[in-house]
Amino acid sequence: MKIFTANQIYKADKFTIEKQQIPSDALMERAATQLFEWIHSRLQGAEVTIQLFCGIGNNGGDGIALARHLKEADYNIQVHVVNYSEKRSKDFLLNLERLKDRKIWPEFLNDDCVMPEISPNDIIVDAIFGIGLNRAPSEWVGKLIEHINASQAFVLSVDIPSGLPSDRMPWNTDHVIRASYVLSFQVPKLVFFLPETGVYQNQWELLDIGLDAEFLVKEEVDYEFMTQFDVQPIYRPRLKFSHKGTYGHAVIVGGGYGKIGAVQMAANACLSIGAGLATTFVPECGYHSLQTALPEAMVLTDAEDDYISEIKIPFKPNAIGIGMGMGTKEETVQAFGKFLKEVDLPLVIDADGLNILSQNPKLLNEIPKLSILTPHPKELERLIGEWKNDFDKLDKAKTFATKHDIVLVIKGAHTITFYGGKGYVNSTGNPGMATAGSGDVLTGMITGLVAMGYDSLPATVLGVYLHGLAGDIGASLVSYDALKATGIIENIGKAYLELFKRPEPQEGKGA
């Protein structure tokens, strides 16, 4: 699913109005109808007070039109116009007239207004600013937003929490609505997925306002949100007349004294995702535990007992995952550097493989093209340097991936994969996956998919999605808190099955 910028949404708007030959307020009416139906199907006419805070742009217009629908269904409403500018939009004014025609007179809030009383039992509709916000809200509007945030009422934001710009950091973090729920139109907004800006909403959901399908299909975007619908076509079914050789031989290189488990989990995940064969390459000390814990895998050992000193693989594998539990001992750094020069297939590099790269930046030029790097935020910072904010992080990550022609995975609540100047935002996963070994499992899964013949980008996007989905299934069985990395591996099979269940209506999860 494409993630549009505000400008692209305006373009889609214009295109739709022209192609469908509808008046400009028709989209606002669709938006208001969808908002009303969402609310009405849940409240069923309940006697709760709904306080609508409407700006003077089209977001406010949506709110005003919604107020009319709510009134017609006999809801108990209070409408406030947050009068932050004299430049009222045409469709806002049109809907204000329609509201007045029904004898509803909104209260106009200005910079000298008394803050309206809000009970914690009220429902707030936040339609102050939408995607048109392009400068800091003035101080009194900021104070009104603080007042709403302090009310403890349920806050339903229209399109985007007011005060949150769609493509940059907020000017003042206190002057952004903390939404209980966001009903966003047609396409998700990038800010929902970033750690610093995703905190302004608990949950979001899309409402279809019928923007033109041709435009949605054709428009090129910088980011995509990878839903079940987007990931399904990547999957390649196993063939009837295939054998284990068809699904590739993966090698997992890593481990050290006390850190053999990382390799074991990666290799286990690699086989569980479907690789034909898996061989581990570990220091000698890992031999017995690996052979015992994972009988399906083969084991090659380094000459050293406790650490890796020379990486020798006596056959040509289809994929190599490297770095977990490997340490950054000088001999290991040398071995890793030498290996990078020799190897002629894309690698999946994680953990200490990444740490060695950031400590020895010259090695960055030796990374085989189309390799996949899977840093968590700290590892990413060591690789690309500090960032000012999430948007700066995305820019730096994109530049780094393009410069080295690699797939870069930024792990987190919504893992983002960069390749070819584009970012793919993952839709699965949960906080329970922030647990030891979760990253080793992901590396193993992606390595397995590469071994099976998937190209680097599809292997990564599919691997990240299934990893999150396996984690979601695991957490549904044992809770977020009790989920362990091995619990993710155990549910890879169920994740595959879930991938092909009938898609549910698009619903997002907040921060």
Ligand SMILES: NC(=O)C1=CN([C@@H]2O[C@H](COP(=O)(O)OP(=O)(O)OC[C@H]3O[C@@H](n4cnc5c(N)ncnc54)[C@H](O)[C@@H]3O)[C@@H](O)[C@H]2O)[C@H](O)CC1
């Ligand atoms: N295609 C769609 O998705 C549709 C979306 N709709 C809704 O329209 C808004 C966007 O409306 P727009 O009028 O462009 O912007 P806002 O309502 O967000 O309004 C702000 C308005 O005020 C100016 N402004 C910006 N920042 C400030 C500020 N800090 N202080 C004062 N004034 C400011 C700016 O010039 C804007 O014009 C979208 O979010 C949806 O809710 C349509 O209803 C249907 C189609």
Ligand SMILES: [K+]
């Ligand atoms: K809003």
